[in-house]
Amino acid sequence: MIERLVLLGTKGGPALRPGGPMPTSCLIEIGGRSAVIDCGLGVTKGLVDAGLSLKGLDLVFITHLHSDHVLELGALIHTAWTAGLATPVRVFGPEGTRDVWAHFCRSLSYDIETRIVDEGRPDILALVTVTEFSQGRVFEEADLSVEALRVDHPPVTECYALRFNENGRSVVFSADTCHFQPLAAFAEGADYLVHEAMLLEGVDRLVARTGNGARLKEHLMASHTLAEDAGRIASDAGCAHLVLNHLIPADDPQVGPEDWERAVRTTWEGSLTIGRDGLELPLKRASAPRA
Numbered sequence: 001m002i003e004r005l006v007l008l009g010t011k012g013g014p015a016l017r018p019g020g021p022m023p024t025s026c027l028i029e030i031g032g033r034s035a036v037i038d039c040g041l042g043v044t045k046g047l048v049d050a051g052l053s054l055k056g057l058d059l060v061f062i063t064h065l066h067s068d069h070v071l072e073l074g075a076l077i078h079t080a081w082t083a084g085l086a087t088p089v090r091v092f093g094p095e096g097t098r099d100v101w102a103h104f105c106r107s108l109s110y111d112i113e114t115r116i117v118d119e120g121r122p123d124i125l126a127l128v129t130v131t132e133f134s135q136g137r138v139f140e141e142a143d144l145s146v147e148a149l150r151v152d153h154p155p156v157t158e159c160y161a162l163r164f165n166e167n168g169r170s171v172v173f174s175a176d177t178c179h180f181q182p183l184a185a186f187a188e189g190a191d192y193l194v195h196e197a198m199l200l201e202g203v204d205r206l207v208a209r210t211g212n213g214a215r216l217k218e219h220l221m222a223s224h225t226l227a228e229d230a231g232r233i234a235s236d237a238g239c240a241h242l243v244l245n246h247l248i249p250a251d252d253p254q255v256g257p258e259d260w261e262r263a264v265r266t267t268w269e270g271s272l273t274i275g276r277d278g279l280e281l282p283l284k285r286a287s288a289p290r291a
């Protein structure tokens with residue numbers, strides 16, 4: 001298996017615009033496992049385009065229940081099921097994730113029951129286990145472990161950064177958060193820090209465009225991180241590579257990679273990637289040979 005991190009959807013927020021990027025989801029393939037992080041709209045197509053066989057869907061992690069992170073969770077698993085999924089899928093998410101899945105299955109009960117009877121498919125409910133987590137160790141199997149840190153994303157209280165560790169490699173996802181200093185310790189020495197980011201000049205144009213200006217700007221500033229502050233976290237963490245993700249704005253023609261770079265270079269000198277849909281980043285070799 002290729003070992004890589006793939007950004008499937010890189011925009012912050014649920015809105016779509018012609019030719020624009022998709023909401024948030026990532027794929028990490030590490031130590032023989034594959035994990036999907038967040039299931040924004042477009043995650044299924046993103047995984048297929050990245051070459052993942054949906055039949056092999058394995059681990060799914062949801063950072064929080066905002067729709068731009070969870071809207072396509074049910075549709076992803078259901079589509080994998082119709083593609084021939086016959087092995088267990090494990091879903092990890094904050095409190096409420098079990099309901100999201102159960103209600104999805106209820107809403108699709110006609111189709112699900114029909115396919116079980118008509119096409120002889122296994123019961124989708126029996127294939128999926130949902131584990132609700134809070135801060136701390138979320139997952140551990142063989143050499144792969146996943147840790148969660150509660151971040152600050154008001155008004156959502158159940159929102160978690162995730163750290164994947166495997167054989168000396170580590171990838172950290174900030175989830176949605178305002179500038180949150182404890183992330184620096186959580187991401188210490190990570191190979192990749194995938195951090196959400198917002199660009200101030202773009203935010204001003206975004207709120208001017210959408211109407212409920214002052215209120216929206218207040219929410220964005222209280223709940224998200226400016227690119228400069230994402231750079232500060234990466235510097236304090238001493239991570240090897242910063243990846244800006246969940247971009248706000250993501251589809252402003254007046255904002256390009258050079259604008260993000262200018263903002264983040266005031267606080268971060270290391271390797272940098274400005275996220276875009278479909279971008280693949282290689283993982284370094286494992287420090288210990290696998291048995």
Ligand SMILES: [Zn+2]
Pocket residue numbers: 012013024066068069176246
């Ligand atoms: Zn979001």
Ligand SMILES: [Zn+2]
Pocket residue numbers: 064066153156176
């Ligand atoms: Zn959010």
